[in-house]
Amino acid sequence: MRKRSDAGTAGAITRRGLLKSTGTVVGAGIAGLSGFGFMTSLLGAGDPPAHPAVQLKPRRGGRGRDGRPNLIFILGDNHNASVMGCAGHPFIKTPGLDRLASEGVLFDRAFNTTSLCSPSRASILTGMYACRHGVKNNHTHWTGEHSTFLQHLSDAGYYTAFIGKWHMPGRLPELPFLDLYVTYTYREGQGSYFNCPMLVNGREVPSRNYITGEVTDYALEFMEAVKSSDDRGPFCIYLSHRPAHPPFQSPAPFSGMYDREDVMGLLPPNVDPHWYGKTNRNVFQGIMMGSYYDQYRRYCETLTAMDRDIARLLEYLDRNRLADNTVVIYMGDNGMSWGAHDHHGIREPYEDVIRLPFIVRAPGIIGDPGSRRGQMVLNIDIAPTLLDLAGIGTRDAMDGVSILPVLRNPRGTTRDAFLLEFFRYYPEPTPTYRGIRTGSHKYIEFERGRDPWLFDLAADPGELHNIFGHAGSAPVVEGLRGRMAGLPSG
Numbered sequence: 368m369r370k371r372s373d374a375g376t377a378g379a380i381t382r383r384g385l386l387k388s389t390g391t392v393v394g395a396g397i398a399g400l401s402g403f404g405f406m407t408s409l410l411g412a413g414d415p416p417a418h419p420a421v422q423l424k425p426r427r428g429g430r431g432r433d434g435r436p437n438l439i440f441i442l443g444d445n446h447n448a449s450v451m452g453c454a455g456h457p458f459i460k461t462p463g464l465d466r467l468a469s470e471g472v473l474f475d476r477a478f479n480t481t482s483l484c485s486p487s488r489a490s491i492l493t494g495m496y497a498c499r500h501g502v503k504n505n506h507t508h509w510t511g512e513h514s515t516f517l518q519h520l521s522d523a524g525y526y527t528a529f530i531g532k533w534h535m536p537g538r539l540p541e542l543p544f545l546d547l548y549v550t551y552t553y554r555e556g557q558g559s560y561f562n563c564p565m566l567v568n569g570r571e572v573p574s575r576n577y578i579t580g581e582v583t584d585y586a587l588e589f590m591e592a593v594k595s596s597d598d599r600g601p602f603c604i605y606l607s608h609r610p611a612h613p614p615f616q617s618p619a620p621f622s623g624m625y626d627r628e629d630v631m632g633l634l635p636p637n638v639d640p641h642w643y644g645k646t647n648r649n650v651f652q653g654i655m656m657g658s659y660y661d662q663y664r665r666y667c668e669t670l671t672a673m674d675r676d677i678a679r680l681l682e683y684l685d686r687n688r689l690a691d692n693t694v695v696i697y698m699g700d701n702g703m704s705w706g707a708h709d710h711h712g713i714r715e716p717y718e719d720v721i722r723l724p725f726i727v728r729a730p731g732i733i734g735d736p737g738s739r740r741g742q743m744v745l746n747i748d749i750a751p752t753l754l755d756l757a758g759i760g761t762r763d764a765m766d767g768v769s770i771l772p773v774l775r776n777p778r779g780t781t782r783d784a785f786l787l788e789f790f791r792y793y794p795e796p797t798p799t800y801r802g803i804r805t806g807s808h809k810y811i812e813f814e815r816g817r818d819p820w821l822f823d824l825a826a827d828p829g830e831l832h833n834i835f836g837h838a839g840s841a842p843v844v845e846g847l848r849g850r851m852a853g854l855p856s857g
Contacts, residue, residue: 471728508537
């Protein structure tokens with residue numbers, strides 16, 4: 368990222384200074400989760416190296432607050448929608464996400480459109496299907512051809528920050544409109560849970576912190592810079608976490624906290640506790656060492672570790688009187704299958720893979736906090752929704768729609784169908800597919816090697832019976848093919 372002039376720049380803010388100024392916030396967040404016995408710090412021995420100063424460019428559109436909401440979008444990785452306390456999971460502890468749901472809205476039917484990390488992330492940033500933005504798999508590059516919602520917000524006078532996992536192939540893009548750009552290229556962009564070197568505005572900075580605490584510190588530091596500046600304009604933060612991507616690792620006291628939980632009663636009966644996930648079509652999915660049951664427990668631990676930092680961020684908003692004018696959204700990039708349909712991973716278009724956790728807290732907009740919504744919402748809806756919240760309007764190029772009307776009105780509508788697509792890449796065994804998911808059916812056509820799928824989701828929500836070719840299915844297939852023909856294609 369190009370260095371900006373000092374005009375309008377906040378004073379230098381180091382991590383040491385930030386932690387000193389927000390120590391009560393960190394303590395309050397941990398106290399609220401004291402049932403876990405959290406450490407008071409995850410920084411390790413001694414003081415960490417100072418962050419480079421957060422530099423804010425002069426904001427377009429004048430000085431001072433203008434009434435538009437601050438926007439924080441938090442992204443999880445491989446997060447199965449059912450693995451949250453607020454979603455009814457039997458043992459995971461997620462008080463941060465639970466609080467977000469109790470003060471906002473939890474969406475029961477949120478989905479991605481391409482169940483793979485890089486395409487889903489590009490869809491979130493652009494509001495487009497993968498066949499249109501061009502990041503079709505984890506090997507195709509981000510070209511920068513299409514604008515992100517962060518650029519549109521920056522152009523409209525928002526301070527903007529991208530913090531955390533980028534994970535799209537190719538060179539990191541230059542995003543000169545950002546006020547803060549924190550990411551990593553370590554281990555092909557996957558990063559590591561511990562000691563992950565960060566790139567801060569293009570400069571490598573070593574880390575001695577657990578990764579969710581590290582990126583959350585940068586988010587707090589960015590908000591401090593905006594709060595301390597002469598021009599206290601609205602801000603947008605894109606905060607992208609590593610959990611819960613394998614190999615799963617957590618700091619004390621999270622590590623081992625679920626060792627005694629009954630996984631046998633939670634995972635499907637076909638799952639062997641020791642060898643499942645290491646053979647056949649599951650071997651490329653990242654779970655190839657140790658007990659499968661223990662891997663699931665470690666998966667839950669990383670999500671709880673991430674949740675602790677989500678709670679810490681919410682506490683910061685409270686203490687600094689920002690909560691009432693800040694919209695917070697949490698979403699996963701894709702779901703995760705743990706043995707259902709004899710499958711592990713994120714690529715097959717079953718419901719547990721395409722369904723996302725999705726929570727929105729929007730004070731003053733949501734009139735029924737703590738409620739649930741059943742409307743169909745997608746990852747491609749994030750960009751137009753954030754632009755709509757900022758009052759600058761969506762872009763015609765976007766395939767997604769703003770869900771602001773649904774946030775305001777529980778009876779609002781979005782869509783009744785969407786495109787499912789996947790583009791095969793070596794060595795993954797899942798073939799290219801294209802399909803449609805409606806409120807009642809799912810239809811998938813594979814490029815080769817498989818017959819089509821047709822599931823009646825109303826009669827068979829577990830997707831146990833493929834009825835393609837069965838008596839009476841032909842008119843249903845014909846209708847779904849016709850609807851699919853009207854959806855975007857590459």
